[in-house]
Every structure is written in structure tokens, then in C-alpha cells.
Amino acid sequence: MKRSALLTVLFAFSATLFFTAGSSAVADDGVTVWTVDESRSSIRFVSDAPAERIVGTSEEISGTVRWNETRPSTTSGKLSFPVDSMRTGNSLRDRHLTEEDWLHAEENPDVTFNLEKLEDVRRARSENRVDYRATAVGTVELNGVKKPNKASVEIAVLPERNLARIQPTIQFRLADHNVKGADGVVGSEVGKTIDVDGLIYATWE
Amino acid sequence: MSQSNLPKTLTIAGGACLVVALAVLATWVALGAHPITQYQVETIVVEEDEFGDEMERAVMQDEFRFGLLPDKGYDAAAPLMAVFGGLGLVLLFVARRKSSNEEQADDTSAAPDGEP
Numbered sequence: 001m002k003r004s005a006l007l008t009v010l011f012a013f014s015a016t017l018f019f020t021a022g023s024s025a026v027a028d029d030g031v032t033v034w035t036v037d038e039s040r041s042s043i044r045f046v047s048d049a050p051a052e053r054i055v056g057t058s059e060e061i062s063g064t065v066r067w068n069e070t071r072p073s074t075t076s077g078k079l080s081f082p083v084d085s086m087r088t089g090n091s092l093r094d095r096h097l098t099e100e101d102w103l104h105a106e107e108n109p110d111v112t113f114n115l116e117k118l119e120d121v122r123r124a125r126s127e128n129r130v131d132y133r134a135t136a137v138g139t140v141e142l143n144g145v146k147k148p149n150k151a152s153v154e155i156a157v158l159p160e161r162n163l164a165r166i167q168p169t170i171q172f173r174l175a176d177h178n179v180k181g182a183d184g185v186v187g188s189e190v191g192k193t194i195d196v197d198g199l200i201y202a203t204w205e
Numbered sequence: 206m207s208q209s210n211l212p213k214t215l216t217i218a219g220g221a222c223l224v225v226a227l228a229v230l231a232t233w234v235a236l237g238a239h240p241i242t243q244y245q246v247e248t249i250v251v252e253e254d255e256f257g258d259e260m261e262r263a264v265m266q267d268e269f270r271f272g273l274l275p276d277k278g279y280d281a282a283a284p285l286m287a288v289f290g291g292l293g294l295v296l297l298f299v300a301r302r303k304s305s306n307e308e309q310a311d312d313t314s315a316a317p318d319g320e321p
Contacts, residue, residue: 044247044263052240055247057263087265089243090276129256156256163255199262201254 030070034164034202036063036079043081043198056088061200065115067157067164072121072132079168079200080112101181103143112141113151113170130157136168142177166200212304219296226290233271233282242272242281 041061047054058081065077083105084098098105118134125131132155140149151170158164173193174181233239245265253259275281279288 042262042264055263057247057265059264087245089245089247089265089270090241090272091244092276093241156258158255161255165254165256165260199260 030068032067032069032204034065034067034077034204036061036065037201037203038062041198041200041202043196043200045086046195047193048195049192054088054093056086056094058082058085058087060085061198065164065166065202067204072123072134073118075115075118077115078112079115079198080110082110083108102179108142108144110141113149113168114138114141114146118153119150128158128160130159131155132157140170140172140177142172143179145177147172147176162204164202164204166202167198168200169195169197171195212300212307215296215300215303219293219298219300222289222293222296226286226293229282229285229289233273236271239270239272241274242276243268243270244276246270 038061042057042059043061044055044057046056061079061081063077063079065079066075067077068074083103084094086094086097088094088097097103100106103111113136115136115138117137118132119137121132121134123130123132132153134153134155136151136153138149138151139146149170149172151168153169154167156165171193175192244267246268247263248266248268250262250264251259252262271280271282273282275284279285
């Protein structure tokens with residue numbers, strides 16, 4: 001009797017160790033809320049048009065991710081950056097981006113990606129980190145228009161340091177978000193599609 | 206400046222303006238023929254992060270690039286060429302008009318009195 005009780009206790013203790021090893025400080029449902037480290041996160045956007053290749057950045061990324069370590073596919077969140085933080089190297093062009101013909105920053109100050117879930121999640125664990133590749137499914141809100149979109153994403157997590165790195169890559173069409181620009185510019189001087197990739201760091205308590 | 210010298214002066218000035226316009230064009234081509242003037246340029250910074258990976262990050266760094274279209278107004282090739290080229294053409298046109306007017310005036314005053 002005593003022996004079986006001892007075995008039971010040992011088993012329960014081992015199971016507890018197994019299920020909690022490597023996990024971050026999380027809620028009981030396994031969800032951790034990551035907060036974007038705005039001081040070191042940025043996105044880069046590229047517009048390839050016949051007349052010109054425009055490259056720009058924004059270094060004011062903000063947002064949160066509700067990361068579910070046990071069920072990564074249910075991860076959700078929201079990432080955004082202000083339109084007036086977009087820099088292309090030409091202040092006149094940066095100003096045009098905020099105008100009504102373009103992204104209309106006065107009414108729609110932010111570009112936002114609302115993450116609804118992750119698909120095709122693949123995980124690789126090494127010594128002190130966990131790496132994921134997945135497709136992030138959600139919506140992009142730009143110029144006041146929300147459209148479904150998908151981003152390919154690489155996520156690296158350092159559980160012991162409460163640090164995650166998110167690298168999304170996404171493309172969206174200006175026309176899908178009613179961005180017309182000045183007459184004839186979209187398609188000639190500004191690409192019809194914009195490629196965006198990000199380097200985003202996030203931490204949690 | 207006498208009237209007879211004015212066309213010549215205007216021609217020289219107009220020619221100089223056109224030379225400046227061409228010099229601006231040549232400078233723009235020599236500096237890379239960038240479409241738009243920029244004061245910042247995208248630079249890729251490579252840094253190793255806490256994951257031990259070398260990550261590339263795009264940042265805008267201060268660097269002036271002379272372009273065809275301006276950033277602040279006249280800091281580009283197109284407006285400068287327009288100003289100097291236009292001024293040069295106007296001066297040459299005025300010089301030619303002045304010159305032809307003076308020739309006509311000379312022809313009129315050269316005819317002796319009384320002759321048909």
C-alpha cells in the first residue's frame with residue numbers, strides 16, 4: 001500500500017515536471033500575452049513600379065500577441081504602425097502618403113494586422129529556443145478598409161528570457177483597400193502591390 | 206549698356222543659363238540619375254541578437270541623393286533645369302528680337318534722303 005502510494009506520488013510529481021518544463025509564466029489556459037518591444041521592432045515596405053522602386057520603413061510598431069504555447073494555432077493578436085511613421089527618404093513623398101488620395105492618415109491613422117489564428121504550424125526545438133514556421137491568418141486594415149490576408153511568419157522563442165522574435169512577410173494590393181493615389185500614379189510610379197516584411201521583438205512578464 | 210551691346214549681352218546671358226541647365230542635367234546623370242531627391246536612404250544593418258542569429262534590419266540613414274524631382278522645392282534637377290533652361294531660352298529670344306529690331310532700324314536710317 002505504502003509502496004503504491006509512493007509510486008503514485010512520484011508519478012504525479014514527474015508528470016508535473018514534464019508538463020511545466022520550458023514553459024513561460026502563463027495563465028492556466030497556456031496563453032501568454034506578448035507585448036511588442038517598440039524600441040527595436042521595425043517593418044520594411046517595398047513598392048516596385050515601372051518608374052521607380054520605393055523602399056521605406058516604419059520603426060513605430062506596436063501591439064500584442066496572445067501566444068498559446070500548447071496550441072499555437074489559436075494564437076491571436078494585433079500589430080500596427082502609424083501611417084505618419086512611414087519613411088521613404090523623401091519628406092514630400094512621406095507627406096503625400098498621409099493625404100486623402102493615399103492612406104488618409106487623418107481618418108485612418110494606423111495600418112493594422114489583426115491576427116486571428118496560425119495555420120500549418122511547424123515547430124523545431126533546440127537547446128534553449130523554440131522555432132516556429134506558420135501562416136498567420138487575419139485581416140489587414142489600411143485606409144479604413146479591412147481585407148482578409150495571410151502572412152508567412154517565422155517565430156523564435158527564448159522561454160528562459162521571456163523573449164520572442166516575429167518575422168512576418170506579407171503582401172497586399174492597394175486597390176483592395178481603395179488606395180487610388182493621384183491619377184495614373186498607382187501602377188506607374190507606385191507598385192500595385194506592396195511587400196512588407198518585419199523584424200519584431202516581443203516580451204512578456 | 207548701349208543698345209547695340211544689349212542683344213549681345215542677352216545672348217551671352219541666355220547661353221550661360223542654358224549651359225547651367227545642361228550642367229545640372231549632367232550632374233544629375235553623373236550622381237546616379239535618381240528619380241527623386243532623398244535626404245535619407247535605406248540601409249541594412251546587420252546585428253546579432255539574443256538568439257545568436259545575425260539579423261538584418263532596414264533603417265533610414267541620413268544621406269543626400271540628388272534626384273530629378275524635389276523634396277523641398279528646388280533641391281532637384283527638374284526644377285533647376287526648368288528655371289535656367291527657361292530663362293536661357295527667354296533671354297535668347299529677347300536678344301534675337303532686339304537684334305532684328307535694330308537691324309530694321311539700321312536699314313531704315315541708312316537710306317539716303319530723296320532717293321526713291
